[in-house]
Amino acid sequence: MNICTFCNKDFSRLSSLTRHKKTCKVKKDYEFEKQKQELIQENKREKDRIIQLEKEKDIEKEKDRIIQQKDDEIAFLKTLLEVCVNKPNIQTQNIQNISGNQLILQLDPIDFSEIKDNFHNFDLNKQKNGMTGFAEFLCKDVFNKKIILTDSSRDIFRYNTTEKKDVRDPKGIFLLNESIRQDPEQLLSTLVKTREFLEECDESQDKIDKTTRAIKLIRKSKENISVHDTDFSNVVKAHALDNMNQNLFLQE
Numbered sequence: 001m002n003i004c005t006f007c008n009k010d011f012s013r014l015s016s017l018t019r020h021k022k023t024c025k026v027k028k029d030y031e032f033e034k035q036k037q038e039l040i041q042e043n044k045r046e047k048d049r050i051i052q053l054e055k056e057k058d059i060e061k062e063k064d065r066i067i068q069q070k071d072d073e074i075a076f077l078k079t080l081l082e083v084c085v086n087k088p089n090i091q092t093q094n095i096q097n098i099s100g101n102q103l104i105l106q107l108d109p110i111d112f113s114e115i116k117d118n119f120h121n122f123d124l125n126k127q128k129n130g131m132t133g134f135a136e137f138l139c140k141d142v143f144n145k146k147i148i149l150t151d152s153s154r155d156i157f158r159y160n161t162t163e164k165k166d167v168r169d170p171k172g173i174f175l176l177n178e179s180i181r182q183d184p185e186q187l188l189s190t191l192v193k194t195r196e197f198l199e200e201c202d203e204s205q206d207k208i209d210k211t212t213r214a215i216k217l218i219r220k221s222k223e224n225i226s227v228h229d230t231d232f233s234n235v236v237k238a239h240a241l242d243n244m245n246q247n248l249f250l251q252e
């Protein structure tokens with residue numbers, strides 16, 4: 001008896017069975033199905049492996065997020081300490097339960113369109129001081145009490161804007177460029193006139209240089225190149241630290 005184990009056909013001769021096996025449709029289907037199943041299994045194992053890897057990645061990310069959060073809080077506490085150093089009579093119970101994340105929620109949003117409305121306050125005395133004067137004007141008329149510094153070692157400013165909540169702005173780069181870009185033409189024409197005026201009345205070279213530097217920065221920022229200025233960020237930093245002082249300690 002020469003029976004095909006796939007389709008059960010019986011053959012009188014072994015050679016016939018051997019020939020049949022090369023073309024047996026049932027055998028072909030069986031082998032095809034087997035290969036398909038193997039591929040499916042392989043595919044499934046691959047998918048499981050990817051899912052596992054992604055899980056591991058998520059855990060890593062979550063770890064990084066927690067570490068970042070802790071770093072943020074440590075930086076915030078260090079900054080607080082800095083604020084506290086010159087304040088002998090601090091009521092510590094006021095600050096022990098506050099975190100940078102909570103404090104930011106209490107701040108009113110910065111509205112950059114207020115720059116235009118208050119531009120007249122950017123007067124000659126401020127113009128003469130270039131970026132320092134521009135920062136002083138912004139702090140007083142626009143940023144007001146709406147900005148804090150939660151990481152003084154890396155100069156990370158935090159605030160809300162009318163567009164976005166909880167902006168983290170290292171070195172105040174966004175603040176500077178966004179402020180310039182409200183109306184760069186007006187800023188430029190004002191400062192160019194101021195510089196001419198300073199040159200005419202033989203004002204000190206230092207003031208003229210400050211104005212020139214401010215004009216250069218504004219031109220660059222206008223071309224969408226983000227500029228950074230230490231004079232600017234130092235003024236905003238002092239202002240932000242002072243705000244924290246007031247927000248945290250004079251609240252009662």
Ligand SMILES: [Zn+2]
Nearest residue numbers: 004006007024
């Ligand atoms: Zn067969």
